[in-house]
Amino acid sequence: MELARPEELGFSPARLARIRPILQGYIDRKQYAGVISLIARRGRIVHFETTGMMGLENSKPMRRDSIFRIYSMTKPITSTAVMMLLEEGRFRLADPISRYLPMFREMKVYTPRGADFDLVPARREISIHDLLTHTAGLSYGFDPNSYVDELYRQKIWAVRETHPDITLEEVVTEIAKLPLALHPGTAFRYSVATDVLGYLVQVVSGKTLDVFFKERIFDPLSMSDTSFWVPPEKIGRFTSTCGPDENGDLKVIDDPATSAYTRPTRNFSGGGGLVSTTEDYLRFCQMLLNQGRLGNTRLLGRKTVELMFANNLAPDVPYPDAGYGFGLGGSVLLNPALSKRPGSVGNWGWGGAANTKFWIDPHEELIAILMLQFMPDSLYPVETDFFNLVYQSLVD
Numbered sequence: 001m002e003l004a005r006p007e008e009l010g011f012s013p014a015r016l017a018r019i020r021p022i023l024q025g026y027i028d029r030k031q032y033a034g035v036i037s038l039i040a041r042r043g044r045i046v047h048f049e050t051t052g053m054m055g056l057e058n059s060k061p062m063r064r065d066s067i068f069r070i071y072s073m074t075k076p077i078t079s080t081a082v083m084m085l086l087e088e089g090r091f092r093l094a095d096p097i098s099r100y101l102p103m104f105r106e107m108k109v110y111t112p113r114g115a116d117f118d119l120v121p122a123r124r125e126i127s128i129h130d131l132l133t134h135t136a137g138l139s140y141g142f143d144p145n146s147y148v149d150e151l152y153r154q155k156i157w158a159v160r161e162t163h164p165d166i167t168l169e170e171v172v173t174e175i176a177k178l179p180l181a182l183h184p185g186t187a188f189r190y191s192v193a194t195d196v197l198g199y200l201v202q203v204v205s206g207k208t209l210d211v212f213f214k215e216r217i218f219d220p221l222s223m224s225d226t227s228f229w230v231p232p233e234k235i236g237r238f239t240s241t242c243g244p245d246e247n248g249d250l251k252v253i254d255d256p257a258t259s260a261y262t263r264p265t266r267n268f269s270g271g272g273g274l275v276s277t278t279e280d281y282l283r284f285c286q287m288l289l290n291q292g293r294l295g296n297t298r299l300l301g302r303k304t305v306e307l308m309f310a311n312n313l314a315p316d317v318p319y320p321d322a323g324y325g326f327g328l329g330g331s332v333l334l335n336p337a338l339s340k341r342p343g344s345v346g347n348w349g350w351g352g353a354a355n356t357k358f359w360i361d362p363h364e365e366l367i368a369i370l371m372l373q374f375m376p377d378s379l380y381p382v383e384t385d386f387f388n389l390v391y392q393s394l395v396d
Contacts, residue, residue: 001282004044010396011039011046019389020049023382027052030250031380032355033242034062036278036371039390041364043286047393048278055240055373056252064278067230067238068371069254069261071272071352075194077284078270079132079329081201081212083304090204093132096125097196100203103176104196109137110148110179117147119179126184128200131193132328133312137180138191148181156192160267167266168209172199188319188326198270209268220297221287223280228273230262238262238275241354241373253375272353278371281358285367288348289360309348309362341384342391357383364394 006013019037026032034052038045050062086093091100098105104126108119122137130136141152155174160166175192182189198209205212210228218226230238238261241254256262261275283294288308292300311325311332319325323339325332333339333347349359355377357370368390370383 001040001279001286002044003048004046006046006393009041009044009046011041011393012395015393015395016047018393019047019386020051022385022389023049023051026380026382032372032374032382033240033250034066034372035382036062036064036066036369037386038278038282038367038369038371039393040282040286040367041394043290043365045282054237055256056242056250057240057255057257060236062239063237065225065237066371067225067234067275067277068356068373069239069241069352069354070274070276070281070356071354073276073281073350073352073356073358074270074272074274076288076329076350077213077217077274078194078198078201078209079308080284080288080299081209081217081270082128082132082197083300083308083328084216085201085204087301087304091128091200093127093129095128097128097131097136097200098125100200101172101176101196103173107137107176107184108179109183110181122180123183124185128197129312129328130184131197131200133326134188134190134193135185135313135317136191136193136196137182137184137186137189138175138193138196139181139189140191142190146181148179151178152192164260164263165266168195168199168202168268168270171267171269172196185314186317188313188317192271194271194329195269198268201270202268209270213274217284217299218280220299221280221283221294223276223283226274226276226280226284228268228275229264230256230259230275232262235262237277239373241375243375244379254373278369281369281371282367285358285360285369289362289365289367309346309360341387343387351377351383353377355382357386366390366394 023035039047054060107122111118126136143149238256243253245251287294291302308328323335330350344363351357354373
């Protein structure tokens with residue numbers, strides 16, 4: 001995409017210049033190794049900067065084509081694949097997932113009873129819409145005080161660690177054996193729902209998820225560096241994931257030389273398995289901002305994207321972050337004042353576990369992407385800083 005002069009797109013060059021010092025500050029304080037920040041508007045890039053290094057184990061400066069583990073920024077891509085199949089008439093959003101994945105029939109819900117618990121039949125089946133909105137009653141294993149989440153840690157995550165050759169089908173089959181944390185449709189609970197949707201794409205399309213992504217999304221959008229693994233010829237561009245050590249200093253927690261992401265996998269995680277670059281993800285975002293089209297390539301219809309960008313949660317199902325709702329595959333900004341961030345009503349986006357972040361602002365025709373590799377993802381307020389920096393620089 002073309003790099004434009006800031007004034008041509010309504011940005012102040014002096015205000016854009018505030019971005020680098022703030023991000024450099026995180027690096028100087030040894031909180032992050034390196035960062036990429038990008039802003040595009042009306043189909044042109046207005047800001048694209050690299051700051052710091054690709055990791056701690058070498059002296060490679062961050063580069064524009066560095067490859068990142070995008071973790072949950074995989075979810076909008078999987079959700080797009082689901083909506084592409086929906087447009088082909090392969091299923092309906094209200095369909096029970098068990099119609100296509102029979103292992104999800106007759107799900108039970110964990111129900112505490114004093115010091116004990118019951119497993120009661122779900123009041124209704126899980127729908128495809130429930131999975132897209134994280135209202136299916138599934139979980140992730142994050143809550144240390146949840147019995148259901150402990151089962152996820154034992155039966156899903158521990159097994160994935162000890163059995164690297166496990167397939168997506170095997171993972172989803174194990175998910176279906178676990179009790180639900182909530183009755184479907186009753187609450188938002190972030191979960192492995194998008195991994196289940198990835199398997200739905202496999203079953204309905206007849207292609208493994210990696211092949212479907214490549215043939216139907218990545219190749220048409222020229223996303224040549226987005227995949228479920230990093231091949232040998234690209235490892236030199238693969239960043240390190242860092243985290244805090246016991247003293248709060250940086251340490252490498254996933255080295256490119258030994259990372260599981262450098263080996264092919266059969267567990268194509270639609271919820272968090274992809275690696276990508278800033279420019280690749282920009283092309284995906286621009287397709288959505290263009291209401292399903294990039295250049296001469298159309299992946300989705302206009303009204304489908306509008307539905308994805310709308311708040312799909314029922315009035316009695318609140319989203320946990322103030323001022324936001326949830327669409328099909330990403331969060332939706334409903335009230336900037338309540339969110340305590342600048343932005344526009346209708347902003348749609350998501351982030352990944354290693355602090356990657358993007359959002360699309362249809363009102364301002366704007367895309368913002370932040371790429372770095374640090375876990376945990378909420379230790380430092382870089383996301384909030386980036387929101388503020390982007391919008392304070394927009395003057396026209």
